[in-house]
Amino acid sequence: MAFRGDGKFHKRNKLFVANFPADDYGEMQFRQLCSQFGEVGEIFLGKGFIFITMETRASAEAAKEQLSKLILSPRLGPLDVRWAASNASIVVKNLGSSISNEVLFSAFSELGEVERAVVVVDSLKRMSKGFGYVEFATSIQAQKVVSRLKKEFLILPGAPWPVSVELNDANDDDVGLPEARLRDKSRAARDQQGTAHLAKEGSIEHTWAPQWLDLEKEKTKRKLELEQWYKKAKDDLFRQEQALLMKEKKENEVNNQREAAKQTQEILKKRKIDQAKEQNFAMANRQAMMQQQQQAMLMQQNSMKGMNAMGMHGMMGGGPLGNSGPGGGGGGG
Numbered sequence: 638m639a640f641r642g643d644g645k646f647h648k649r650n651k652l653f654v655a656n657f658p659a660d661d662y663g664e665m666q667f668r669q670l671c672s673q674f675g676e677v678g679e680i681f682l683g684k685g686f687i688f689i690t691m692e693t694r695a696s697a698e699a700a701k702e703q704l705s706k707l708i709l710s711p712r713l714g715p716l717d718v719r720w721a722a723s724n725a726s727i728v729v730k731n732l733g734s735s736i737s738n739e740v741l742f743s744a745f746s747e748l749g750e751v752e753r754a755v756v757v758v759d760s761l762k763r764m765s766k767g768f769g770y771v772e773f774a775t776s777i778q779a780q781k782v783v784s785r786l787k788k789e790f791l792i793l794p795g796a797p798w799p800v801s802v803e804l805n806d807a808n809d810d811d812v813g814l815p816e817a818r819l820r821d822k823s824r825a826a827r828d829q830q831g832t833a834h835l836a837k838e839g840s841i842e843h844t845w846a847p848q849w850l851d852l853e854k855e856k857t858k859r860k861l862e863l864e865q866w867y868k869k870a871k872d873d874l875f876r877q878e879q880a881l882l883m884k885e886k887k888e889n890e891v892n893n894q895r896e897a898a899k900q901t902q903e904i905l906k907k908r909k910i911d912q913a914k915e916q917n918f919a920m921a922n923r924q925a926m927m928q929q930q931q932q933a934m935l936m937q938q939n940s941m942k943g944m945n946a947m948g949m950h951g952m953m954g955g956g957p958l959g960n961s962g963p964g965g966g967g968g969g970g
Contacts, residue, residue, distance in 0.1 A: 646679070646692055648725070650696070652689050655686045656717045658710035667687060674697075675696025675700070676696070677692075701719075728770060731767065731768075731796075731801050736793055738755055753772040754769065754772070
């Protein structure tokens with residue numbers, strides 16, 4: 638089984654002791670008495686009873702065995718020692734064959750503070766019997782989990798069906814029901830006036846006995862038929878759900894492929910647009926450079942034309958000055 642922590646001073650190590658003379662025997666005295674079996678944890682003293690928690694299951698078993706033989710009060714008789722019932726435990730049904738104690742513990746730890754989880758197994762085959770027990774830190778948590786899973790569905794790994802839960806009825810299969818524990822002793826005395834006997838042939842008991850046995854056989858037969866019907870119905874539900882899951886999976890794959898193709902087309906489209914933008918930008922740059930080059934050439938041409946024009950003007954102005962010089966000199970002669 639799976640425990641929270643190391644399992645010490647666990648609820649499974651808790652004993653209920655009745656016929657306890659609380660007026661004559663104190664808590665400290667009882668703690669010292671029980672310390673010979675192991676370390677003693679929490680003790681709760683009530684009127685005529687006491688709860689005690691031992692460190693380990695083994696020490697609790699030793700205390701249970703020895704204390705049951707002890708008489709602390711001749712008036713009350715031997716101590717009535719039993720395992721303390723836990724009202725914080727739930728039964729978990731519809732477990733898959735691969736669910737372990739650890740998986741059960743982990744799953745229900747998401748819903749509350751789990752103290753212990755155990756999957757019940759066939760003692761010979763060592764195979765799961767399809768149900769288990771989960772014990773929470775408090776009874777309130779156990780009740781909340783049961784209420785919650787009436788509205789929600791908890792599905793464990795390895796099986797598509799949800800588990801079902803209910804509060805665990807505390808059963809005493811250890812001490813059982815001795816005479817001293819019978820509640821209605823007067824009725825028990827009346828019922829027990831008769832003795833165990835074999836039905837006398839020809840009597841009403843003998844006539845009706847086979848019918849009682851047939852009723853039990855019919856119950857067993859119908860129970861087997863019900864189990865066979867349940868198994869077939871469970872298998873049918875499993876196949877139907879698996880078929881729907883496979884269909885959903887294929888549809889999701891097709892949708893994913895379509896979505897991937899759509900995204901690819903969008904990426905290609907965007908890439909083409911980006912390439913076109915880049916080409917247009919490059920073309921615009923080339924046109925701008927060509928325009929700049931043309932403007933530069935025009936400017937250069939205009940500059941050369943201006944220089945040529947200035948040169949021609951200079952040549953034309955220099956001719957008259959040269960001609961006037963000799964003429965002037967001749968006039969002076």
